[in-house]
Amino acid sequence: MAETIEDSPVGWVASHVERYLATDGADGGRYHGYDALLITTRGRRTGKLRRTALIYGRDGDRYLLVASNGGAARHPAWYLNLCADPEVQVQVGADRFRGRTRTATAEERPRLWQVMTGVFPTYARYQQGTDREIPVVVVEPVPTDVAP
Secondary structure: OOOOEEEOOOHHHHHHHHHHHHHOOOOOOEEOOEEEEEEEEEOOOOOOEEEEEEEOEEEOOEEEEEOOHHHOOOOOHHHHHHHHOOEEEEEEOOEEEEEEEEEOOOOOHHHHHHHHHHHOOHHHHHHHOOOOOOOEEEEEEOOOOOOO
16 A cells, blocks of 8 residues: 655645646646646655655756745755655656755755756845755656665
8 A cells, every 4th residue: 555645734835736746747847937846755753755846947867956945044844854864756747756865065056056046036035035055955866776
């Protein structure tokens, strides 16, 4: 029996996830003009699978995410979850795959930050509004023939 996945408790995000799933991303794969994906992490305290929708960018074969939390002082829960367990499930449109995540290194972050502020310029404003450095997350697809 497959594990239950809990969607974001934030109403508008849960609605976005529901539409995305129902249409394989035909409705929700673009969100207000930005590319969006679904990411499922394992809860760091509960061990439950948690799913949310996020804007993404690309760097070659890798996907890029920004743990902005709208510029809040705290990291978003999804980011804390993947710091505890970097193995995730990703859906981009109808394509579903396993991924391994990591926070961009200090050396690569400036370039990847530029990529992501090019994708979604509001990230720059979010960074200005918080004292924490907003992480850029790199998601690398895991080949299906490789064990986690």
